[in-house]
Amino acid sequence: MDRKMLRDDQWERIELLLPGKASDPGCTAKDNRRFAEAVLWVMRTGSPWRDLPSELGHWHRTYVRFSRWREKGIWERVATAMRGDADMEHLFIDSTIVRAHQHSAGAKKKPDIRKLAARVGD
Numbered sequence: 001m002d003r004k005m006l007r008d009d010q011w012e013r014i015e016l017l018l019p020g021k022a023s024d025p026g027c028t029a030k031d032n033r034r035f036a037e038a039v040l041w042v043m044r045t046g047s048p049w050r051d052l053p054s055e056l057g058h059w060h061r062t063y064v065r066f067s068r069w070r071e072k073g074i075w076e077r078v079a080t081a082m083r084g085d086a087d088m089e090h091l092f093i094d095s096t097i098v099r100a101h102q103h104s105a106g107a108k109k110k111p112d113i114r115k116l117a118a119r120v121g122d
Contacts, residue, residue, distance in 0.1 A: 005040040038062045
């Protein structure tokens with residue numbers, strides 16, 4: 001996959017917030033960017049984890065890592081860091097996310113009895 005969801009400047013802003021840096025104890029995560037791209041792909045497409053393209057990693061390992069980061073609050077830190085970078089270029093609103101009141105379905109409205117009574121009295 002040649003399309004990326006994170007621009008280089010966005011990645012630089014969150015890279016140091018993620019575990020697995022050289023300064024962290026234990027193993028360093030060489031694929032943090034690929035992992036972040038995989039999570040963004042799942043969130044953007046709404047696809048199940050099992051449909052994750054193989055170029056972005058194994059779906060189960062990616063899900064387990066996502067879940068661990070969620071429990072540790074890492075995604076909240078990332079969201080806070082990216083909050084000021086709202087990209088409104090690709091904003092979609094459709095009927096799957098916008099709900100209308102059940103009476104707004106276009107049914108013919110009943111005449112208002114009070115208005116009719118006022119007209120008859122005049």
